[in-house]
Amino acid sequence: MEKVAIIGVGFTGARPDSPELSYKELMYEAAVKAYEDSNVDPRKEIGSFIGASEDFWDGVSIFDEYLPDQIGGALRPVCSICNEGLHALATGVMHIRAGIADIVAVEAHSKVSDVVNPEGIMHFALDPILDRTLDYNAHVMAGLEMNRYLHEACVTKEECAEVVVKNRANALLNPYAPYGAKLCIDDVLDSTPTYEPLSELDTSNLVDGACVIVLASEKVARNKRAPVWINGVGWCNDTPNVGLRDWGYPRYVRLAAEQAYADAGITNPYDEIDIAEVDDSYSYKELQHLEALRLVDTGEAAGFLCEGAFDINGELPVNASGGSLGMGNLLDTNGLVKTFEAVEQLRGMAGQRQVKEAESALVQSWRGVPTTSGAVMILGNEPSGGD
């Protein structure tokens, strides 16, 4: 099968507000950076443009209409994926593997500061007849999930707080991340309870930002500076039915990971993956996801965390970028931002937060409450995987 590589990345950085820019100008900035990084002329060389977007976050129905211009895609093959950024990347991989395009641009953005009431949009995602009618804030779904996870995996709130402390400290080393902070466990535990067992500091903040990733076939990528290979992709959805889903264990992440591992030819993830950027939009999610990804056994993530295994200088650095807790939550852009970080790390360009000898990376995204939608991607400095 055709190998696919990332040949360029562009990220605006994250920030809580960006009143001076339109979402189009924000996207343009990310696109310009990515095309410069990949040394690609978008108007001549890119064969497919893909955007990840959600109409209700963008505030425009049929958003793909507004996608082309600011990413160089006017009068070119363009499509949007109403899903998370990693799903759009997976679609780009498919376009190249299928021989439709040699170079693909994948875009996602968050201009959530344009949304007056994000809580209303999140509420709108609940099942309209059963769950929404009960009239809870959508974050309640995360509180319910956290409680079941703590119960099943014998994890404590203190251990979840450790995730917050680690990621916000990592963010201090990342100029793209606005929520860097030196916190202690008690800061997190004493923060305002929101959806118990969740408290305020367990939850990432919604932020603006745009990210563009340029993919290429092996033929093109071999002539580019520092290509990073996409060796595996996987994605999966569990049932949306809240009575039927597994509240303690994200089965969809496990299955997405198995698909990606099979694609990449990985049998022992803990030994074969050097760094991981996983969803941590709520503190407990990082631990729950690491277990579902088989990077550690179920119930063991908290132990590894407290021993420092997931620190930047640990055995398996997790969210060296600061994760969503340190970066902020860019909605459907989170997966691309995590991919951006993985590429920076694998290229050895991650500055103060550089992980030593990082050769392979795992990126995982989750689409947020109330979804059970996840995706996984395996990256490496060398191509691998089955035929």
Place this chain on the structure above:
Amino acid sequence: MSKEYPGNPLNSKDFKKALKTKYVPTAEYAWSAGHAINRFLTGLKEGRILGIKCRSCERILVPPRAFCEECFISVDEWVELKDTGTVNTFAISYLDTMANRIKKPLLPAVIEIDGAGGNGFLHMLGEVDPKKIKIGMKVKAVWKPAKDRKGDITDIKYFKPARGGV
């Protein structure tokens, strides 16, 4: 009918037995206009139509934007345009936003602004008999009084036929 065919016909009461859940979403937005449109809207408030010129393809973009979508470069050469133009296309709308029939039709039209090489924007026509509107017709902006303008596309009330006609 019931004699010819077996079974009982449905009536409107039966349909009410199928339960429905109503919900009005709370979806509110406040879009940042951005560098280019901000300046355009500020111009409208001042009674001016501003465009921007791409140094590569030399097109005048109106409404202006921060980048040229054809050349994919940033653009920043501002130009003031006239408030006159030509009807590129038009329609006569006998239905309103929610498709209710209205007596006096709306007159949406795409106006090519003079000096912008065929570029322009969607607006509306006024002071004109719908039957007399023609593609290629010369038009001129009718502005709201300065005190009522607020930096909005509706600071131009409509475009009316220009003196001198077609």
